[in-house]
Amino acid sequence: MDYDLIIIGAGPAGYVAAIRAGQLGLKTAIVETQYIGGMCLNWGCIPSKTILESAKVFEKTKTLSEFGVDGIDLENISFNWDTVKKRSKKITKKLTAGINFLLKKNGVEVINGTAKIGADKSVYVDGKKITAENIIVATGSKPKKLDNKLEDAPTVEMEKLFDLKEIPENVVVTGNHVSAVEMAQFFKMIGKKVTLVANSDYFLHGIDQFLIDYITKNIASNGIDLITDSYPSKYSEGKVTVGDKKIKCDLLLNCNSRKAVIPESETPLELTDRGFIKTDNDFKTNIPGVYVIGDASGKSFVAHMASAQGIHIVNKIKGVKSNFDYSSYPINMYTSPEVSQIGLTEAMIKEEGYEYKINEFPLSANAKALIEGSSEGFIRMLSDKKYGQVLGVQIVAKHATDMIAEAGAYLRMEGSIYDVANTIHAHPTVSEIYFEVGFDAFDKAIHK
Template identity: 45%
Template sequence: MNEFDVIIIGAGPAGYVSAIRAGQLGLSTAIVEKEKLGGMCLNWGCIPSKTLLESAKLFDKTLHAATFGIEGIDTKAVTFNWKKATGRKDRIVMRLVKGVEFLLKKNNVETITGVAKVTGSNKIAVDDAEFSAKNIIIATGSRPAKGRMSAIDQSKITEVDELFAASEIGEKFLVYGGNASACETAYMLRLLGKKVTMVAPDKALIGFLDGELSKFVLDKFSKSGIKTYLEREITKDGTDGVYAGDDFIECDQIINCSDRTAVIPELQNVDIAMENDFVKTNEFMQTNIPSIYAIGDITGQITAHAGSAQGTSAVNHIAGIKQPFDPLKIPMNIYLDPELASIGLTEEQLKEQGIEYRKGEFPLTVNGKAMAEGTAEGFVKVLAESKYGEILGVHIVAPSATDMIAEAATILQLEGTLEDVGRVVHAHPTVSEALLEATFKAMDKPLHM
């Protein structure tokens, strides 16, 4: 029997980051993957979707180039070649997958191909081979739920990862779901000139966001020509589309971006505790069985970077380093145009918890860099505790929001205050100046308002 300090099941961002960290700490490590290194995010999710979204953004900007003084482009002759765009996406994905393979080898991680099942608190089996480990980390990811569309002709339904792998696409789409993936997919298709309708079962788009950001997305979609039905389900089939209640929606394809469910490996001789259909863990990602850890999507944290952070926390705990995982310190990004990013508590949560707070909000309409780029749509909101000014939440709508949020993440990690941020010099002209200005606004000392 092969023996290791750590065996990781699943080589997505949560799993492979865990393996690399374990190797760096000198732990004998193996990782099991049934498909491709990099998992859903790298091969079929995060990277493909963002690559195709950038192509769609460039296509849209080309159509509006005259706004920036660029003449001579016959916009009627400009077309989008989906096959070439997906070819570029495939090349980027291949390069990143090879990078993961290299990093695992570099850190002495043994890669095992196959389907793993947990056969004990310290044992797994992959096909006919058995392995033992002092610690097992389960990082087997998630899959989209289909139950709510069981009455629909399944040939009409395309999973979002299948869309990104398709050689060609149609003209009329219904995107089902109200999460970040659904919104990003709908927006990308709309930028390409497709007819897009969204059906979301919840009362708001991307419900975990601060209310102002969620409303911004809904308003943005309305202006962009995306018809959105909230608190609706797809109820029955139609000849050239489907029904959401009494409303008929014409579509060629239904893109399934419904919320995801945990993929649990086969378990033998172990009983792992669950909570709300996800694996229950403590702050160090241990399950109720101390030698078995769970990270990533199967814990309900459906972002690659959260899974990676959980993986680091788990491996550090195995190595005797206490670094608890804190979900409130995890940034959440939505890739539209402009982008949205959020970290910490929302205004609604502060009110629900009875926390007295200060609020500073700064619009990009008076930010020089945003105006110069033609992207002055958006704002930065800073929320801080009233007495000492500790920053509790930052919420951004800006062209570079998903990069700007890293500064906010650092602030929250260090328990920074409004005054701490106020002392940081932000280069001019930059969109990041809006964060500084929002901080000043929360102290009733705005410079440019």
């Protein structure tokens, strides 16, 4: 065999698996058709959060006088899309260089080209045959196309958004997932007229209904038009038809569901009913020695899960003890304020038959949140009524996506409300809301 492991795809699933394999001494090659970092680093996670941060800073300038910053002419401030794109590319370039360095450091061979899975544990890269004991497919996903009747609409996916020289005034965003909400808010924060079109049956699927209700209200309060009872069906004369409404549309951003990128294979890879590559609980496919991780498996569509899957599979291949837990991974939304959840939702808890309770604590009673001028939000903790085990945590806060990690530790260690309450948090910090909600769960919150 030429290698111990060949990985197809260098996104967060593939490149993390490759680095881990190198660390464990496996002779590894990674094949990539486009760019190291995949969708996440080049068009998705990193660029989208970069432009969102720029929009948040732009929005913040409107309240600087409250902090004693005078002399800013709000009539003349503007959002420089070209500068924002350059900053995004600079960050991506720096992160890509770091990944390339780590791949090289850990002895991973990077091969540029298109991979085809052959017989007898082989892979053909643009016709050249290489072999390995194990093959990991980490080819990711791509957006589903919109209805053919919308083919004349000014449609872009995230991959093409950064090619725009300017952002027009009337934007329609389609999609049911967090990325659609994030981008709708981005466009609104920089002063555009925004309509978000989603399907009520699938809108923010997997997120607790309490959070969905909050997010829906937040969308409305931000001045974004939300339509959930229909979907874009036609584009004509500068307007997109949604149900019985005709909406002016200069840009249609497609944040719809995604479909697997499936590599060519001599032995066809078995697919699920949804068109993703079918695997068992150990990520094995119908082809011996071939695994699938990340978006292509359809089991999750977030980079941190893809990376965790990559580490898990490489550990298993090498014989390192490893277990994988789907129940405690964070779902993040990088809006303003941010929204994050981890663990079981209330609906899941009811379905599993727990006797449970819910406790909340508002950011409006937190000193650091008031200092920062970011007191909108709360922490919401769901716990087992009898034993006090933490079952789920939801946070709305300026830095909720960072703060949720603490809840992940409690869940991973099967921690209780007493562990949460008795963990000393520095003062003043927003994270003090943890001990407050912990105390609230078994007695009374101190500042409530």
